[in-house]
Amino acid sequence: MGTTTDAAPDSAPDPGAARLPRREKVYEALREELMGGRFSPWERLGEERLAEHFGVSRTPVREALARLHADGLLEKRAGGLYLYMPTFEDLTDLYELRITLELQGIRRAIDDPTVHHDAVRLTTELESWQRMSDDEPAPSAGFVTVDEGFHTALLAASGNRALSASLAQVNQRIRAVRMYDYLTADRMRATIDEHIEIAELVLGGRLPTALEALADHVGASKDVVVERAANALAMARGQVGGQR
Template sequence: MSTDHVPAVPESAPSRRDRVYATIRDELMNGGFSPYERLTEERLAERHGVSRTPVREALARLQSDGIVVKREGGLYLYVPSFRELTDLYELRITLELRGLTRALEDPTVRHDRPRLEAELDHWYGLRDHRPAPDAGFVAHDEQFHTTLLDASGNPALTGALAQANRRIRSVRMYDYLTEDRMTATITEHIEIAELVVRDRLPEALEALREHVGASREVVMHRAAAALEMTRNLAGQVTR
């Protein structure tokens, strides 16, 4: 049987869906669309040279991420108010720190060490094979923080954190677009988890407080820039 001709392997549906999702997401986050511009399957499919199916799936994922919202009978880029973002970040910080303070206050509260060690292994892998800056890295970050909190044994706190994360995810994605923030996130996550695994909770609490605070400053700075861009776009629309 001849082996001269090997048929090309077609691109898999999942990889095509992921590509369309990532492309639209990055355009939304980098000012490619005004918050006042309706996002339609037809226009996006034509823009990216694909069928409407992967675009429809991408828009559904972007809604789940909180980047796209439904209003006025259509889908639009979501831009939270600065006050809303401030309040949600305060909630996030309170929940995350509580996972450690409750263990400090009650000696019967013990963190799930095997879960934290497994999460540490994941971050050691990211440190050794560092991915390029990408907004999607927020999924790794959320996993770390929810695992750290859940390991303290109160699922109600974890559920509240997951809900807060969903509401600020669209803005927090801006935290992972530069090499320095990627490096800092990986390094600090490893430091925090190692301290908790070693039962050095006071030090872990301080490291977590500094880590989340630094992330907050970056996100708020970039959120302010995004809101300014939104105001400029609104001015262009109304001219």
């Protein structure tokens, strides 16, 4: 996966950003780039290059890297800091947890008739994906965060904030390898179509069918994702080993 480290972040300027300490600005900007897929799991995050990229001294970069390491987004290996890359065993465990959390959002509404999904929030999400269907984005590793947005919104719409917060943490841990799932047009198309179908089923009150569709979407693709991840992990380790 190629990266670009000399371009400014894509996000719109934050009016409050100018009031933040420099170390906080660097931390937030670097965190956004890490989570947005700008760095591959085998690209070493050197202080000097990052300082040049952000136009600051090495001190705020060093502090940002330390915080991101404490956050779990970075890990130490091969004599430096890299984007966190789960082991194959960790990935399968985390993916199982992801499936459990996501399905519970619909199951709780099936089991308890007093639980209703937030129709306004879910409709807004659906409309966003319908627009994407009409103007399909190009394959991109960074699309993983857009995909996560749908699943987090769907789970949050079920009304349990603890579930959606837990899913966000799991997504963060597996993001580095899930990026490889969005590098082909067919995967992009399938993701968009399936998201639209799931949202429409939930909004239409067809919860058992929605549960089945979500299980197919997330669960049935597990083996494919794990296989791709295993290949990516092997390639990443080979790249890192070659740098030693």
